[in-house]
Amino acid sequence: MLKILHIHPDSIGDELELEAGDAVLAVNGQPVRDLLDFHLYSGDAVDFLLEVQKKQGELWDLHIERGLDEDLGIEFEHPEPTQCGNNCLFCFVHQLPRGMRRTLYVKDEDYRFSYLYGSYITLTNVGEAEIARIISQKLSPLYVSVHATDDQLRARLLGQKTPAILPLLKRLIDAGIELHTQIVVCPGINDGEQLRKSIIDLQTFYPGVRSLAVVPVGLTGYRRHLPALRVPSREEAAAILDTIDGLQNSFLVRSGSRFVFAADELYLKAQREFPLAPFYEDFPQWENGVGMVAMFRQEAGEALAAAQPLALEEVSLVTGESAAEELRRFAENLRDRTGVHIRVHVVRNTFFGGQVSVTGLLTGRDILEQLRDKPLGEALLLPAVMIKEGEDLLLDDLSLTEMERELGVPVEKVAATPLGLVAGLEVMDEILHGEEP
Template structure:
């Protein structure tokens, strides 16, 4: 047979042992072109088309040879093929608050890549603005039921939204959302709040417009704009400080509660950072529903409180040793309090140390953006006494390096103290402490 004319293809990078694909002779490095005569552009097409009982696959080998393969899976058996993640579409926006534009020089190249891809929104939960969405892609979302999607709205008023995204002529977001809602596509949305721009009456309009699309729009998170000290030649923006956060919560917490009661769902959610900046008590964890905005920093602290209470009830005594947990400035208060209670319960000497952010600037206080050299600058050789515990959220997943490419091993050599990483939860910390305790036991 000759090669198929359609050049769209997925490179197969893994074939599961004993799977229908392996039994049919498919190997790593070959390309999947079609399933049942329909082109396969990406992993979404593969997942959508591969549910046939006996799918017919068009395969091209590395030498260009073409063949058709009929797979014979058992009922419910996966086909056994794996593919690389799709290469993301690049973002053409020039958002006033884009964090990538505020990065210092000299970091890893992938950190400077701006992606804007509805496929990754569906596959990985990344937020997209839909500003580059073509009509054919909108039809595809509806046809293949790509739900839920995670959408950055920022403002529903068209002119204001164009100003925020730094781009004219983009599709009206409400029209897109109404089309998706009409097709019963579920959506989670966010507003990055910029004081003096999309707050006040603009935020009220945005919340009202999105609430009108409930239940298709399942949730709306309002998160404060993040500003670094590397905004050279960028528009001036006003940060969310403690006074603004306190006033914002005074105005919006009652509105949030009224709206969520009316909808019967935790629809509107306010980022944890507002409560930390304002030193305001958090709502009960149940106010966050099933935590749909967790990755957006919404509900993480109330969840931490609940897990910490449970852990403190079951924690057991440990051999005496010293350990210091590094954290960002915003989390220092409640982390320090938790460690004090955990020390009392276990007998271990535990404390927290807050690390100022020198890489991005003092206005960035979250734990996940602390770099290795920030820790070095704050502590110095021989500090602290005992073991230094680093939450894994500071490290790149799968690579084990800080944002500045320093490794925990290098950090240990520079500080001349043992360094260990732990899952950034109360239970994850306790497991690491128990491991340390076993090493300390006679």
């Protein structure tokens, strides 16, 4: 059964007199074990039956009717993630500093989260019962970290003996499960000929393996007592891109898809120009940092066309080092359309140390320390990728309210896209310069 934690006022759940502490037993007669079952059995249905056990023990049968995309207003108990049993050479959790929220130190390896949220799993901690559930419930697509198709090399990378990966992938594909895959490249270990072999091996399963992302290893400054690793040099990043480019052309001719895509960070490291948006096809690995710059540039034209003059004069925008040049260019063009001077503040990630430069891993502490004495204008805009959804907290649990108090300006979170930035400016313009009622 699935426990209800909260009912939103004036929602469908509220109208049905559901309460925190009640539990859903079944949907349309199908027993519900967890949030995944509820999602699968109710989905986007507008009409279904709910069997509920009230917290006092009484059993209710409820007929649910809702509009398309109408939320039930019910918050359910979230499953505790299955813990990862790997000891990966490059595990990011192992190299985290202290001082962040507790959940960030959890090493999860849960096929349910892979299906629900697109998180990557290695499949080394998935037993026969879990494989059977994946197949019977058609949990597709799943997202799989392969890293190498040579089983001995993969075992070295994952830090434990692993089942043969290719037969397992074939079993899932034969059962109708679509897979998106990734390889985290560690120079001198799984690059070069091993990378080429892994890419070719995985592409033989296309379209069952729908896509492959090649991502450079991410390292912090807290790798004490951990294996020696390094990020790719400019030359090594260029060699990785050359390998991928050569294979993409043959894959496109043979199967109609490039299949394998390099993370944006590799283009930055190699100092090469990014491909245009059509190159990334349907952007299957966008949330893995693949094609973000191309999509940003594509959306920028649309955002500039929609932008209107505003009463705001000057605001500030926070970014990490990797996105800085792209945002600066867009901010200059947006100023011509809106009249708003956008100061792009590039915040260096000293909290993590090492070579972490993405915006999503910036902490409140670094922002405060580096912006405290800077001119911020009328407001500070923070990309939403930095903030815990639903709680307005940064990685180190600093709240937006605390940041406003410390910096002395309003703080507004915005979607990390051109349209999101335009919308954020419009919100602040309305808040600060809207007409009095």
